[in-house]
Every structure is written in C-alpha cells, then in structure tokens.
Amino acid sequence: MPSLVGFIGIGNMGACMARNLLAAGYRVIVCDRSPKAVAALQQAGALQAETPAQLASTPGLKALVTMLPSSAAVRETYLGPTGIFSLPPRTLRPSLLIDSSTIDPLTSRDLAAAAARTTLHPDVVEGAAGAPSTAPAMLDAPVSGGVGGAAAGTLTFMVGGPAEAVARAQGLLGTMGRATVHCGEAGAGQAAKLCNNLVLGVSMAGVAEGLALGQRLGLDARNLTKIFNGSSARCWSADTYNPVPGVMEGVPASREYTGGFAAALMSKDLGLAQEAAAQCRAALPMTAAAAELYRQLATEAGPAIDFSGVYQHVYGGQAVAANS
Ligand code: NAD
Numbered sequence: 001m002p003s004l005v006g007f008i009g010i011g012n013m014g015a016c017m018a019r020n021l022l023a024a025g026y027r028v029i030v031c032d033r034s035p036k037a038v039a040a041l042q043q044a045g046a047l048q049a050e051t052p053a054q055l056a057s058t059p060g061l062k063a064l065v066t067m068l069p070s071s072a073a074v075r076e077t078y079l080g081p082t083g084i085f086s087l088p089p090r091t092l093r094p095s096l097l098i099d100s101s102t103i104d105p106l107t108s109r110d111l112a113a114a115a116a117r118t119t120l121h122p123d124v125v126e127g128a129a130g131a132p133s134t135a136p137a138m139l140d141a142p143v144s145g146g147v148g149g150a151a152a153g154t155l156t157f158m159v160g161g162p163a164e165a166v167a168r169a170q171g172l173l174g175t176m177g178r179a180t181v182h183c184g185e186a187g188a189g190q191a192a193k194l195c196n197n198l199v200l201g202v203s204m205a206g207v208a209e210g211l212a213l214g215q216r217l218g219l220d221a222r223n224l225t226k227i228f229n230g231s232s233a234r235c236w237s238a239d240t241y242n243p244v245p246g247v248m249e250g251v252p253a254s255r256e257y258t259g260g261f262a263a264a265l266m267s268k269d270l271g272l273a274q275e276a277a278a279q280c281r282a283a284l285p286m287t288a289a290a291a292e293l294y295r296q297l298a299t300e301a302g303p304a305i306d307f308s309g310v311y312q313h314v315y316g317g318q319a320v321a322a323n324s
C-alpha cells in the first residue's frame with residue numbers, strides 16, 4: 001500500500017507540491033480553508049479532511065506537510081482549537097511533521113518544542129523501525145524556486161531540525177524538490193529562507209529598476225535582458241522570472257502578474273527579515289527600501305499581484321510589443 005501523506009495549505013505552491021506527491025504514487029489527504037482549492041485536489045485523486053486535527057488522526061498517516069501563508073496561519077493549524085496538537089495524547093498519527101511555509105524562526109522553534117511534548121498513537125510507536133520515539137519529529141523546511149519550481153518538482157528545501165528526521169523526510173522532499181540543505185536545528189531553515197528572500201526582493205527591484213530605466217532611454221527590454229543574462233547583471237529575476245510582460249513565456253509578467261509569488265508574501269518575508277535583523281542588530285538598508293516598494297505595489301495593485309509587478313506598477317515600465 002503506498003504511503004499516506006497529509007497536506008494542509010494547497011494554494012499556489014501547496015497544490016503543485018501535493019500533485020507531485022500524487023503523481024509519484026503517494027496517497028494524499030488534504031485540508032484547506034478554501035473549498036475551491038480542496039475540490040481541485042480531490043479531482044486529482046486526493047482525499048479530504050475537515051480540520052487539521054481530523055487529518056492528523058487519520059489511521060495510516062505517515063507524514064504531514066503544511067504550506068501556509070503566514071506565522072499566524074501556521075500557529076492556528078498546529079496550536080489552534082482544531083489544530084494538529086489539539087489532539088488528545090496518543091492519538092496523533094504522523095511521526096514526521098514538515099512545515100514548508102515561510103514564517104518567523106521563533107514560531108518554528110515553538111512548534112518543534114510543542115511537537116516534542118506530543119505523543120504518537122501507540123500503533124505508530126510500535127510499528128516504527130529502530131528505537132521508537134513517542135513524539136513526532138518536526139522540521140521547518142521552507143522552499144525556494146517559486147510556483148514554477150513547485151510544479152516541476154525542482155524546489156530547494158532549507159531544513160531545520162534533527163538530522164535523523166531530515167534523513168527520514170528525504171523521500172518526500174526529493175519528490176517535491178531537487179535539493180535539500182540541512183541548515184541546523186529548529187528554525188535554521190527559516191533563517192536561511194529569510195536571507196534568500198531578502199536577496200530576491202532586492203534583486204527583483206534592481207532588475208525592474210534597470211529595465212524600466214532602459215526602456216525610458218529607448219532600449220528594447222528583450223535586448224537589455226539578453227545583455228543582463230550574458231553579463232554581470234544576470235540573476236534569477238532576470239533570466240528565470242523576468243518582470244517585463246512579453247519578454248518570457250510562462251512567468252507571471254506574461255499573465256498579468258498572476259499565479260506567482262504575491263507582493264503581500266514578499267512584503268511579509270521582508271518584514272520577517274527586518275524583525276530578525278532587529279533582534280541580532282544587523283543593518284538592512286536595502287531591505288528597508290525594497291520592503292517599501294512591495295508595500296506600495298500591494299496597496300496600489302492589490303495584495304495578490306505577483307511581486308514582479310513592481311516593474312509596471314511602481315516603475316511605470318511597459319510591456320514589449322508582440323512583434324518587436
Ligand atoms: P497561497 O496564498 O496561494 O496559498 C495558501 C493556502 O493556504 C490557501 O489555499 C489558503 O486557503 C490556505 N490557508 C490559509 N490559512 C489557512 C488555514 N488557517 N488553514 C488551512 N488552510 C489555510 O500561498 P502560496 O503562494 O502557496 O505560499 C504558501 C507559502 O509558501 C507562504 O508561506 C509563502 O511565503 C511560501 N512561498 C511561496 C512562494 C511562491 O512563489 N508563491 C515561493 C516560496 C515560498
């Protein structure tokens with residue numbers, strides 16, 4: 001019988017990740033507050049649970065992945081009244097809990113501590129290979145690679161938690177991604193992710209600023225992109241996720257900045273980086289400037305707009321002509 005895996009949060013990212021698990025032969029049981037998101041995954045063959053607690057008590061459930069928008073949603077899902085840790089002692093089934101949301105490292109540490117205080121169902125403990133643990137292992141495993149990487153199964157997982165659990169998670173993570181980097185103890189994956197997204201937020205703003213200036217100086221954005229990608233300005237924001245409509249196929253810029261990484265989520269991540277920096281007294285002047293741009297974008301164009309929309313809505317850049 002194929003392994004049964006739970007998945008909570010099947011939005012832009014989570015739906016693609018859960019579909020890859022289904023395609024690899026896992027049985028998947030999902031939970032999301034959006035009935036539309038659940039219906040789409042049910043059509044693809046997933047089962048459904050009403051609440052995180054109900055999902056986490058499903059007999060045979062081996063592991064549970066969460067992919068939620070914020071620290072508050074993650075806290076509610078694990079620690080809330082119908083959350084995973086609200087179950088009575090010795091009723092939780094999955095021995096591996098993997099949170100792939102991008103959240104603050106402190107929440108990840110709190111969840112790891114809460115997991116350590118929880119007890120698994122006796123069937124799980126007795127059935128476990130090696131020395132049985134009575135508590136589930138908790139990993140923070142945020143990702144990089146965007147919706148394209150989630151769909152293609154090429155995400156990079158930055159993981160915090162015990163090495164033994166990282167090894168156990170490898171089959172699942174390897175199905176949804178291409179690389180797993182163990183960063184240290186609980187919260188270390190989130191710390192790495194915040195640093196990565198800080199660079200992404202700043203570099204996207206830089207690429208958008210350069211391309212918008214080029215356009216005003218009479219340069220063709222396709223040509224300028226070619227120059228960037230063959231020289232020192234090359235980066236993911238230029239060569240994989242270009243912000244100019246019409247330069248690349250299959251990116252949010254070419255579908256009216258939808259179906260990607262929301263400006264609101266980028267604002268959230270830069271805010272998390274700023275909070276972390278305040279705690280360790282690191283200076284983040286570039287992050288502060290970029291955070292302001294994405295806040296402006298989300299306010300003017302709506303929180304769901306893709307973060308690369310900064311090119312059009314903040315810098316006033318135009319699409320390239322179809323025949324140029
Ligand atoms: P999304 O908003 O598309 O999806 C979030 C899903 O969670 C939605 O389906 C929503 O209904 C559900 N949800 C919210 N609160 C819930 C709750 N309390 N219980 C159950 N379901 C709940 O977001 P996304 O783009 O898929 O991003 C998810 C996470 O991945 C975020 O933390 C984001 O920062 C991170 N991330 C996103 C990208 C990207 O390119 N979109 C890239 C890397 C990391």
